[in-house]
Amino acid sequence: MGSLIPQRPEAERRRLRRRSALRKYGVVLLLLSPWIIGFIVFTGGPMAISLFWSFTHYDMASAPRSIGLENYKFMFGIGKINGQHRADPYYWQSVKNTLFIIVFGVPLRVLFGMLTAMLLTRPKRGVNTYRTLFFMPYMAPKVAAALVFVYLLNPTTGPVNLLLNHIPGVTAPLWFYDPTWAKPALLIMGLWGIGDAVVIYLAGLLSVPRELYEAIAIEGANAWQRFRNVTLPLITPVIFFTIVMGVIDGFQYFDQAFVAGNVASGQTAVLGSPQNALLFYSIYLYQWAFRNFDMGYAAAMAWVLFAATMVATAVLLLTSRRWVHYGGGGNQ
């Protein structure tokens, strides 16, 4: 006990430190190796390959043939053929469809999620039961949700239209059989799955310190002022989170639209029925890759999608400083 460790010379200490550092990096590498291999083979590698392919024509029948920017030109409608404008006929439609679902779907999700969560802050008992009920549909498989809603929204036999037809003056829309109403039908389906947003918002609402409410109540603030000056600023972080996740998911929107379009139109040959109303970007990409087997063009579409996702996320992040309040407390 208490024996002195003899001091080593500086050089030797440095050498020992370097060896232990190397050993530590060796351990780190070993621990990270599953992820590293996975990244190369399943993420980074495919990304690099897909970038490479986007500049080629590749249909799996022969080796990729370099065509420069032709895929991108076709996508964005640059260039001519036979004296006519040369463009992908449905590309912008698929972009518009995807933007629709993001621009309308995300705010709806935030609005209804927040309203529902606010309802849940009041009661003392039974909150957990309600919360479970609201959260459950979120866990339902998207294929199941799509099938159920195609059935529920059937124009002739579905319960929704049976109800709507009883209201005088209301013409029940044809939902998944009408291009104008197909996407709104998906929005309705999306509202069924806001459970996760409700849960997150509830946690955010409950984490607002009670003292702040008491303080502002003393000053005689009404409910709206309470909400605007205390609640709202403090829940902006969770709102921001759900917006970012909603936008990222929106860019990749696939399952529900794919299944609903096929089941309602009774065929899988033409995707995006009715009349391309449900031809979302990812579905259109899928069509190019796995129906037309044009891997080069699909890869180009995928990279544009990736770029758009990054840009959107960056914009959201940068503008978030204006309205998202981090850290506890701090009201006006």
Place this chain on the structure above:
Amino acid sequence: MRRLALPFLILAILALALGLATAGCGGSSASSSSQPSPTSTSHTPVTLTVWHPWTVPSEKKGFQNAVAGFHTQYPWITLKIVSFPDSSTFDQQVIKAVQAGGGPDVAITFSPDTVGQYAHDGLLIDLNPYLQRDHLSTGTFAPASLTYTQFEGKRVVLPVLTDAYGLYYNKDMFAKAGISGPPTTMSELMADAKKLTVRNADGSIKVAGFVPLITQELDTPDLARAWGGQYFNSQGQPQLATDPAWAAALTWQKQLVDWYGYTNILKFSSTYTPQEWNASNSFETGKVAMVFDGEWRTAMIKDDASKVNYGTAPFPVADTQPALYGSGRVGGTVTGIPKTSKNPDDAWLLVKYMATDTDFLVALANGLGNVPTTTAAAESPDLKIMTPQFKTFVAVWNNPKSSYTPPITASGSGYASLLTTFDAKWVAGKVPNLQAGLAQVDQQITNQLSLGQAP
């Protein structure tokens, strides 16, 4: 800083290496000579690998039983039969294997859509020299087969059974409405459709005479065929706008849709649309009086024990085109020899057997319910599926004006959905100018087919 960059550099290099390995892989072997050797008399034992796309166990067995007779006829050839778990990627498996220098000796595929690609890229050998050597005139197969077995002058596959499409009509409903026989012209079809339609008290449709929407099996080229419409001109360019048949067909279609009321007919079809493949099929349950469908429906009606009293007939033709009556859409399973096969002469024997041997075709047709592709097979007494209703489809197959649509191209059939989508817009009343709209579709098709061609 260097420490940080190094892991990324390594990752990037490895990723790139993987990319090159994937992208560049598959060098093609030297193409074997396509000249058939004269019929050989010496028979060294040989094993032929056969790839087929059947996945349903009963169909797999059906094929194996039917092809057992081959070994008896050619005892020095043993067959190694390989099935695949996924029929939708079957052609890709073949393409990939052949590109890598391997692949089977004989490939059978469901989809004529890829035949254009097989021919254009030279992945399957041209069978014409063999056909000539063995004196198999093109008369052995119905002329319609040429529309999907030949491309750019090369006959790379032969048909092995086929589908054929025509009109199914409900005899009881016809009798009740006082119509003596099935319609043979498009105006008769429209008149009968209107007569046979029954409406509910509120105006919605209870029974439809004929649903003119592109749903279930009906496709726009099937309507245009009634007027003799051709998708592409002799230069290979789409001519939907310049060939008057298309405008005529679409006008006919919209007339009938408007008579029903677009919303009405759409709502009506929504009550049964996803149920095409089971006993709730719209025709079998008496929801529609007439339907455009394939020959397999006869077997399904029997299996579903449906009580519908039905007849079949070729699909009607335009009043101005009586000579076209009896034709229709055809096309189905085909077989060919990859260029990498080391035994093309023996492989040809199997291809020839599957395409022409009566016993084989009869056995396979009995098992699968498709139309036999040779006259001998169709007239064989052992054929169990030849009901009066089925005969219609055999006749459609043999009609020289029948064809496979959409026409095969060097890049597959993806372009066909452009017309389908336009049709849906058209019947919904969203196209103000039909000619202009069709010209636009032509342009879209040209664009789509041009993607990937050298600029």
Place this chain on the structure above:
Amino acid sequence: MIANHAVLIGVSIVFVLPIVFMILTSLMTDRQALSTKLIPNPVVWRNFWTVFKEIPLARYTWNTFLYAGLSTIGVIVSSVPVAYAFSRMRWKGRNIVFLLVLSTLMLPNQVTSVPLYVIWARTLHDLTGIQFIGTLKPLIIPNYFGDAFSIFLLRQFFMTIPEELCDSIRVDGGGHWQILTRVVIPLSKPAIVAIGLFQFIYAWNDFYNPLVYVGESPNAQTLSLALSNFQGMHHVAWNLTMAATLIFMIPVVVIFFLAQRVFIEGITLTGVKG
């Protein structure tokens, strides 16, 4: 307060209604399912039996279970060491590489699935001679190489483990392996269970990946694929479709009820701290 409760009850009813209709339809005859009648009459309990008889539902359930189960094991086994390296060890560049891991969460599925399909169909098939496309293998195997979401959750959790517990192992001469197995993993059981459950449900519900890699291969179909194909490939009617959909959802519901807290806390953790 009563108004609040009334609204809550109303909203709850709306949320539950789709399930109610599913149950009602699953008990109808085929003809009735296509009509406007809402209450099944007669009540066909047999549908739940018929649906297993008509299509290989048992096989598809087993496939889905295989995919979900094996991928869950893979995610746990591979993500724990990675998360450990990001939380319990200090090394230069740790934060940057962690950011890289996180950034893969933003990667659209489609950027990688197109080349991955070809890699499975060709490159790996050529290298090993094994047929991957049309089987469950491409679905399961990548999960043995770490999952970004699980790594993130585990790391957050690992970071809350007090350093003193690890020190006591080090003093006894133990290395990282001992720390991992004797301290970190035992203490992290809730988090490990959470990521396991998330992965299981994600794989059980997954549609896109089976669609791309399994396609229409009949033997490897998962429930989500089979259901989407019900009318096309399996020739099934609406009443049986609803019955099968309910069967599809049952494991999710059961797991959820048993482990509610885990899910809700997990979602909350990502949302509030994300």
